[in-house]
Amino acid sequence: MSAIPMAKITPSTASGGRSNLSRKQKAAIIVRFLLNEGADLELTELSEAQQSDLTYLMGEMGYIDRETLGEVLMEFAHELESIGLSFPNGISGALNVLEGKISPLTAARLRKEAGVRVAGQPWQRIKALPIDELVELLSSESIEVSAVLISKLAVDKAATLLSRLPGDKARRITYAMSMTDQIGPEAVDRIGLTLACQIDDRPIRAFNEGPENRLGEILNNSTSATRDDILESLEQTDAEFAVKVRKTIFTYAHIHKRLKKLDVPAVLRDIDQNDLITALGYATNGDLGETSNFLLENISVRLADQLREGVEDRGAVRLAEAEPAMAEITKTVRSLVDLGDIELIVPEDEDA
Known part of the structure; x- marks a missing residue:
């Protein structure tokens, strides 16, 4: 209900x-x-x-x-x-009703002028934050406050958050959690309000995603030559940013490392067979070849044999033909991930 x-x-x-x-x-x-x-x-x-x-x-x-x-x-x-129609009380209530309907800059200006903050339960808002924002929030918080925040999260989200924190800080937070049983509900409420105020005070960003995600999305849809050239240049000018961008890259070569075996049929189900044959016919070596073998090994034997026969009949495939076909497969994977139908495997080096 x-x-x-x-x-x-x-x-x-x-x-x-x-x-x-x-x-x-x-x-x-x-x-x-x-x-x-x-x-x-x-x-x-x-x-x-x-x-x-x-x-x-x-x-x-x-x-x-x-x-x-x-x-x-x-x-x-x-x-x-x-009751025919009910209006919110005060500017704070009106802003909450209009959230997402007026521009963030206008909403922020009105809140500042009226001296109000976003209403609602602070802990509900904090729990709904994505992991990246929680990591950023805890970066400037004390160990004690961090322990309270993690204690309020769902178990799976708390575990993920801990894995994203530096090892030493994560260990100190888990130790501090042993002392949270002495904290009263009023103190927890005050901590929640303080954290929510910090969320409200953050400057409004023009983009919803970080620069590494935006550039990574662009490079995911670029040719391999363009992608390699930009990443090589970026490593020379900003190596740290280049590492972040590389973590967002997802191409055909990454499928065998990131896609679960049980999800292969779901990915290939809606892909044109000509695209599959073209991609498989070109991608035979290195990580590209590993992905091709991975796809063929995790579908029905009959379909795999049909694709192998198609590859043999197709003959040699040029890069210009293969790249759109491989991009179509990776695009399908990302679409299914965005829809929540499948989840990709997180590489171990991204947990650190």
């Missing part, structure tokens, strides 16, 4: 009725009923005072008879039906 926004069941929504219940008591009845029905209520969206009032009321009210319950629920339903 999807989460129900608590803005619709705050005390102000319950009024009138034949019973002598206050609006706050009626709101508590609605919350109790919805929780009984298995609703996922975002109670954290209420103010701290409202959360306290709700807790005290639920502890004091005892029981409610069916007639009163029905009356309160009917009144609540009537209130909801009478």
Whole structure:
């Protein structure tokens, strides 16, 4: 069941009725009923005072008879039906509604002018950050704060994040996690708010991806001669950046190292057989040859024999013919990865 926004069941929504219940008591009845029905209520969206009032009321009210319950629920339903349109309260709420609809620069300027930050639960926002941004966030944080952050993440994401940190820092963080059991919930909330504020204060970037990813994507779609020439030149001018770019490169030569055997049929299923034969006919040596053998060994024997016969009938293949065919295969792999249908194997040297 999807989460129900608590803005619709705050005390102000319950009024009138034949019973002598206050609006706050009626709101508590609605919350109790919805929780009984298995609703996922975002109670954290209420103010701290409202959360306290709700807790005290639920502890004091005892029981409610069916007639009163029905009356309160009917009144609540009537209130909801009478609402035609609801607008957010304040500039912060308006900015959250318009997020992604107005330009990031305009949104940032309005937040700065109004003195507001992005609303929402800070830990939810932090947990949703990609690994690269979490690594960047922890680069300037203390070991203790880092230990709290990693403790809040899902196990698999926490493990991945630790593997991306320098070994010494990762070891100190894991040791500091042994002391997090003494931290109270208020301190954890403050840490979350502080980290969220740092996210908000980061300058807006013109590009969603880093320069190495953008250049890597361009080189993935370039000819091998162009790619090799640019990488060689880049290594002479900026060796560190060249290493980052090389890690983003994914070509036909990398398929046998990165693609899982079980995913080969899914990749080749939608590729034109002429492209397959052309790529296999050219790619016979080195890493290119390793990929060709890998593909043939992980499909049905009948299809592999058909492709080998096609390669033999095709004869010699020129580079100008082979490159578009090999690019089509790697493009298909990347598309399936982007769709989430397959996952590539991460090389060990990228974990360091």
